[in-house]
Structures are given as structure tokens and as C-alpha cells.
Amino acid sequence: MWAIGGRIAGSLATLLAVSIVLFVLVHTIPVSPARVVLGIDASEADIAEFDRDHGLDKPLWQQYAAWIGGVAKGDFGKSVIDETSISRQIADTFPVTFELVLLAFLFALAVAIPLGAISALYGGQTIDHLARIVSVVGVSIPGFWLGLILIAWGAVSLGWFPAGGYVPWRAGALAHLQSLALPAIALGLYYVAIISRMTRSSVADVLLADHVRVSRAMGLSRRRILTYVLKNALPPVVTVSAMSFGYMFGWALIIEQVFNIAGMSRALLSAIFRRDYLMIENVVLVITAVFLAANLIADLLYAWLDPRLSR
């Protein structure tokens, strides 16, 4: 219990440290928000008034305290560009990105774990070579290029999927899943390669372990032995998968752009282009929190899979 509490405290401390670094970085950008909003011909008096209205004239530590205090209460503030609620924007876009990443993650797990396990069980054989080729291809293809190829194939040529956009659930489950299928594949393929290689390596190591040899000698069924092998091989796969889940939020930025999905990653890109610094700060902080949460869950799963670690 203490170990879990320690991990949670560690994650919160990391999040706090990231928030400080993020805040300092964003506030050292040379183009001021006032200049972006008021335009290049704004007078110094206008700039000063804008800074005063938005609290930008206060010392940096006071600005940080105000921001992080608001975040702790769930209030991310208002965009300096268009005065819209950032909490509302995140609430609108986060579920979209989360669902896309979740689907991509499930796709990656569903393909990678069986592929890696089969590859290890049939090491050196044709199926193993094929799995390795899939891995190399998956790692090598840039996500944006794969996205474009999938659009050209699945949307333009075959007409089976829309070329882009996000269809909400209320428009129908089929149309909804259709709109996310290609982006999820484009986002997940890279991680199929990563997770399947880790699975293969881990399963191959466990297959050589003494307990597996003893199990075979005892005459246990192949299925039962495989169950033991997979359970023992999973901890490193869980770690890599959790990290992959976090990284996917970053890569979703490119995928959402290519597939024109109005998710949080695309909102981040838009904020970057508009120099909406407060929005950038908040979205990056949310992505960091997701990353830390995924790693925390991985640690907990790790402990569950291997109780020795929690002792």
C-alpha cells in the first residue's frame, strides 16, 4: 500500500515539476500574447492594458500560482486569443483523442501480442520471419504517410471509409467506428511493431526458463504451459504498452491532422499556430498527466502480475 502511495506521490511531483518547466518555457517565448491578439500595429498602451487585464503584468511566480491553482480546481482559464473557455475545449476534444488512442492501443495489443508470441514459439521459422518483416515495416513507415495511403485506399479508391473527420456516436455506431478505423490503424501500426518485438523477446526468454522445462518434463499440457509463459512474459510488455499509450497522445497530433479529427492533439497544433500559449500549456499538461497515469497503471499491473515486486 505504501508503495502505491509512493508511486502516486511521485507521479504528482513529476506533474508539478513538468508544469513549472512548461510554464517557464512558454513564458520565455519572445512574441507576447498581447501582440498576437491586438495585432502588430497595437500601441504600447494597448499592450500594457491587455497585460493588465489578463494578469500578464504580475510577477511570473504569481502568474504560475494563479494558473496551477485554477488547474487544481479544474479551471484551465480562458484562451487569450478568443476568450473561449479552455476547460470547455479540453472537455470537448479530450474524449475524441482518448477514444482514438484507446482504439489504436487495443488494435496494437490485439495484433502485437499474438504476433509476438507466435513469433517466439516458432522462432526461426517462416512465421517468425514474416512477423519480423511486419515489425520492420511498422517501425519504418511514417504515420502521416501511412495515413495518406490508407485514405487513398480505403476512402478514395474503395469508398469504404470517410476520408476524414470524426462522426459522433449519436450519428450511429457504424458511422462512428468507420470514422475512427483508419486513424486507429495508422496510429497503432507503429506500436504493433514495438509491442510485438517486446512480446517476442520476452516470451522467448521465458521459454528458456527452468520452470518451463520442468513443466514440460512433468507432462503439463501445451496450453497450460503457454498460459504460464505468457503470464511470466507480460510484465515488460505491460511497461512498454503503457509507455506506448502515453506516446500515442503525442503521435495523435499528426494522425488527427492528416485525418482531420477535431481532437485535443489537433487543438494543440492549432494553439501552436495561433500562439495561444495558455491553451498550449494546458493541453501539454493534460497529455503529461495521461502519460503519468498510464505509467502508474502499468506499475500497478506489474505488481499484480509479479507480486514479488510489491514486497
Place this chain on the structure above:
Amino acid sequence: MSLTRRSFLGTSAVAGISLFDPNIVLGADKTLTIALPNNPSTLDPMQISNHDSMAVSNVVFENLLEVDLDGNVVPSLAHKMPEISDDQTIFKFDLRDDVVFHDGSKFSAEDVKYSYEYMLDPKNKSARRTLFAPIQEIAIESPTRIIFKMKHPYRPWFQYMTKFMGIFPKGSREKLGDDAFKNAPVGVGTGPGAFVEWKQNDYLEVKKHANYWRKGVPAWDRMVAKIVTEDAARVAYLMTNQAQIISAPPPREFERLKTAPGISTGSKVAVGGMWFMQTNTKRAPFDDVNFRKAVSCAIDRKRIAKDVFYGLMDPSAVPAPTTVSYHNADADKAVGYDPAKAKDHLAKSKYASNAEFELLVPSTPYLFDAADASVVMQSQLAAVGIKMKITAMEMPQILQRDIAGTQVASLLPLMGPSDPTFIIQICYTADQLMSKSSGWTSPALDEAIKESYKYQDAARLDPIYKKIQAILAEDCPNIWLGFVGVSNAWRSEIKNFKPNTGLTIWTRDVQFG
């Protein structure tokens, strides 16, 4: 009939394709979907700074006059073109009597006076107030007649009407607040489309104005503007009928789209789509006229237009497209591509032995991607012995430097109003926004611009515009590169649509085939 595995799979595939076909949902109602490359910054007609915003704001708001698809100024909320006094300072507009706002209230001269006075009030911080600053007084003669008195003759303001202003109901600003105009202008326009919803980074939606004064338009019941920032995705939207009209198709795809089945394309040179190298005549090496001319003569604009922009640019060494009646061919030739002349000018320059400069180039595309073109220019300049260092910088920073006059040279793509004097006025006359970026003024140029404000007709304006180009070519204060072609691609079933000269999409008159 027996059901074999093959027939089952075949039938399932057909059924599956039918279910999955995204085209099936389109056309069920009269919805027109357009795809825009950028997220609008605002819908407030007096704050428009992004040309993509206008594809929607021009559907919601209207003005007394408008610029038609061919660039002609024609009446809109005004019943006819205004009566203009002999001294060109009094403009009497007769207004239409059959116009209502989206909220059902009747449009009158009171709304026009209120809208313009609100925009002209400095405390309301209209982004384009200075463009209308010559308006001295607005008087109402009757509910359908209004008089604008100007401080001096000022022809360009007709051009600025559609681009930078729209009419809203009297009292609406106090009632709704400026934010409502920016994000959700419900009920406050007279245009063919009434605002419904704007989801940031995703789409904007308007519905047909049921009591629109022009009968028979729009043909659509809903118009949705999808924000599709990726070039390839925008083309895919068109190919799959997820959008019926797309803005700014990528030049490299445009040739292919011309012959794609079911797709129509069009391109037109925009007088306001300027592209130029803003050189600072107060800083070395551009303080030397011979060096400026050497750079101008070293750049092969036609090659850039053909190989980099695939013909979607009209190359010109003067601030006028080659296709307009006032283009001064002699001036263009004097500073146009001629490597021998470039070397000659360079030899006469005081920087002949150390001919190098830094060019600021937008790091992210604005209107179009100029990065490739700058690399081509670099090689062309190197061919005559001029070394150009390319520095990528964000557009706001480049503009900040230009306005402060601290840049040596910058590559500027701008989309201004179609009036030929607009960019010349702000760059080469004193105390204007971009005056310091050129550091160059000319009494002869001032006189010519002032003279041009008196006239409306091409017969008298063309010689003045040509004279302005000759003055600029003589001293070559900056390097003109060309004018961007406005291009659109659309589904062939969309009728009565063509690109306009405002680099936006004009959807009011679109018909479904």
C-alpha cells in the same frame, strides 16, 4: 438458389460497401459542404483578418456594395450604385426596402449609420478602422437613403466594404456584446446564411435565411464549412464527396484535379494576392539602388511560377498582375528577369565585392508555402554572384520586424483588397503601417496616389496606375515577384460556381446540378 461461401462473401461485400459508403449520406438534404484550410479567427465583420473567415462571414453579413466574382463593385444592400458629388466627397446611397435581418427585424439606414459609427469609434478597436478613417460624417435622409461625407476623395473604400465591414442591427452590440459577433453572430446579419454553430478546429454551420431578399438563392438549406488544414486531406474530401468545394488546392495536385472525373477546377489571378520581397532601403545592401535592381533582375519569376507554383502564380516585377489593363509592361521589363542586366547593376553597385544579404522567410505557410521558391531564388541570385542567406521565422515576427523597419529583406505573401493602391499606400507613403519596412517615400508617388483617389473609371485610372509602376521601377524600392492565383476545385454537380478574386469561396449563388 444455393448459398455458396463465395456468393455469401460477395453479397456481404456489396452490402458492406453500401453501408460504408460515405457518399450515401450526402445529398440527402440540400447541404453544401466546403473545405477551408484555416480556422477562422473571428466572424465579426469589422475585425476580419483571415481570408478564410470571409467564406462564412460574407454569407452571414452584407454591406451596401459588394465585389462580384469578376472583381466588379456592384450594389448589394444599396438599391443601386451611389450618387457621387463632383468633388468625389459625398456619396448618397439608396437602400433596399425589402431586407430583413436573420432575427426578422427590418433593415434601414439607421442600421447602416450605427454599424459604421460603431466601427469608426476608436474605443471599439476595429482592426480595419483606419481604412475607413476618411469618412467624416454619416447622415440619414430617410429610412432608405443615407449620405456619407468624406474628408477627401477616397475611391478604394468601395473595395474595402465587402472585405472589411458588414452591416448589423442598431443596438445589437450593446445588446449582445462583441464576443457574440466574434463567435456566434446569431440573428445579426442580412446575408443568405444565418449562423447556427461554430465548433473550433472542426466546422462552422449556417442555415438558409428564410426571408432573404434575393429570391431563389441560396439553393442550399445548410452550408457547412469544414476546417481541413492538410492539403491532401482536403483533396480527399473532394474526391469522396465529403466536401463539394475546396479552397486552395495544393498546386502540385491542381493539374491532376483538372482531369479528374467528376471534378471541376478554376483559377483566377487575384489583384490583392501579392507576393514580394520587402527590402529595407535604409539598410545595407539595399540602400543602393543598383543592388536592388541587380536582385530584381536576377530572379526568374516565370520559372518559379511554372516549376514551383505550377502556373498558379502570375509572375510580375511590378505591383500589378500582367493580366490587368493597367499593367505597365515597360516598367516590368526594366526590373524583370535579365541575368546580364543583373550582373551589370551589381558591377555598378558599391556592394559588388561583398554581395550578400539575409532574407526572412515564413517558417510555416501563410496563404501558400514560399519556402521552396526562396531556395530557387537563392540559386538564381547565386548565378549572378549574390549570396542570399535564408532565415526561417514565424510570420508575426517577420511582420513585427518589417513594421519596426529592422529587417534587411523579408518575403511577404499578403492578401489585400483589390484596389491597386492599397499595398503601395501602406508601404511607400509616410506614417503608414509598413512605411518603415521600405524606408522609401516619393513626392511624385504621393501625388499620383492622391490623384487616383479622385477617379472611378479605368480610362483615367489606368494611366495613373502605370505611372505609379514606372516610379517604383525607376527606384526599385522592393522586389515584386508576382500575384497568387485564386484556385478552387469542386464537384461537377455543383453549378454556378467559380473562383472569385477575393481568395475566398463565394457560395451564395451555387446551384445543385
